[in-house]
Amino acid sequence: MKPLFIVFEGIDGSGKGTIIKETKSFLLQNGVSQKDIFVTAEPTNGFYGKKVRELLKTSPKPELNAPQFLDLYVADRKEHIEKELLPALKENKIILCDRYKYSTFVYQALQGIPVEKIKKLHEGMPVPDLIFILDVPAKTALERISKRKQLDSFEKKDFLEKVRNGFLSLKEIFPEENIHIVDASKSIKEVKKQITYWLNQFL
Numbered sequence: 001m002k003p004l005f006i007v008f009e010g011i012d013g014s015g016k017g018t019i020i021k022e023t024k025s026f027l028l029q030n031g032v033s034q035k036d037i038f039v040t041a042e043p044t045n046g047f048y049g050k051k052v053r054e055l056l057k058t059s060p061k062p063e064l065n066a067p068q069f070l071d072l073y074v075a076d077r078k079e080h081i082e083k084e085l086l087p088a089l090k091e092n093k094i095i096l097c098d099r100y101k102y103s104t105f106v107y108q109a110l111q112g113i114p115v116e117k118i119k120k121l122h123e124g125m126p127v128p129d130l131i132f133i134l135d136v137p138a139k140t141a142l143e144r145i146s147k148r149k150q151l152d153s154f155e156k157k158d159f160l161e162k163v164r165n166g167f168l169s170l171k172e173i174f175p176e177e178n179i180h181i182v183d184a185s186k187s188i189k190e191v192k193k194q195i196t197y198w199l200n201q202f203l
Contacts, residue, residue, distance in 0.1 A: 039097075
């Protein structure tokens with residue numbers, strides 16, 4: 001089996017966690033072994049990932065800490081690549097990753113960091129085989145989020161709308177990458193159908 005690096009992106013509340021579980025279930029039903037599937041997420045539970053979460057909780061205005069956020073996300077990603085992603089790819093595993101570099105491009109660009117600066121910091125990092133942008137209106141996302149947790153500083157409607165537009169613009173920023181926009185406002189069954197259509201091209 002060939003290694004496969006799949007990333008799921010979108011605003012919080014877009015259903016990434018649910019769809020990753022559905023995708024894993026689909027792979028298992030189609031003959032992929034449990035040991036050959038690696039589910040992971042960013043920020044990680046490592047040193048830098050924990051620092052990111054602490055800063056998210058304590059920062060009322062994330063844009064004031066934009067450079068710090070960028071440094072922490074990139075440091076966490078480099079550690080993630082070295083310790084988990086590259087080893088998994090070498091073992092020919094299918095990686096299902098909840099967020100990757102695309103979230104950094106969206107959020108930190110909205111905080112005023114130039115896209116070219118962010119690109120330079122990501123040079124040489126692995127490019128996923130498939131990137132799914134789960135797209136939902138901010139109102140729908142907030143309704144989903146409010147049912148399960150307290151909203152953090154990034155989860156305000158006006159800001160989420162800007163974030164959503166940022167994710168939708170990623171195809172222009174990365175025209176050579178395999179990015180697919182998925183309508184995640186539909187039922188889980190319909191969303192899974194969209195995901196598995198593209199996934200079948202690799203299986």
